[in-house]
Amino acid sequence: GNSVTQMEGPVTLSEEAFLTINCTYTATGYPSLFWYVQYPGEGLQLLLKATKADDKGSNKGFEATYRKETTSFHLEKGSVQVSDSAVYFCALSVPAGKSTFGDGTTLTVKP
């Protein structure tokens, strides 16, 4: 079956540090890949997505590139802010819309 593996957290960074959260996946066919963010006590918000190999998704300074050869979709941001503190989920979706999520990575950014 399909699966998503994220780097284990928690991750603690100082403001303006570089962020990488690793994500690898296993899937049959050609999935779309997503990063979601969840702030405390809230639901999931889509952060970015990529629908085919070599696509780069980007939003709010975050980027991730769909790497089919390494089955990866690592999340990066050049300079994190305190407001980026949240839980980040990598996910894949196959036709008919079912999504498979990783276990999430908690990011804490300190001033």
Place this chain on the structure above:
Amino acid sequence: DAGVTQSPTHLIKTRGQQVTLRCSPKSGHDTVSWYQQALGQGPQFIFQYYEEEERQRGNFPDRFSGHQFPNYSSELNVNALLLGDSALYLCASSFAATGAGNTIYFGEGSWLTVV
């Protein structure tokens, strides 16, 4: 344009009881999926409804059932509640015609505590 709305936001039930959670999809969406998110874990797919029928189901027992109405809204029912059913239940909606790349929108969730 309202997004995905869920109710209730929080509820407490006793073991053995039954619960019904409700979801209204984003305007224009015809597909509703339900997920269970236990504390510290990622969301787990329960099932998906399209055209008032269950189209896919995850690895959840028959105690979990659902329904989709003609206006695309949906209910999740859980019978014979167990302590382990305590979780955040997320509803997500999408538009089926756009396929796997479509954006899935999540509601804020319903926090269920079973005591």
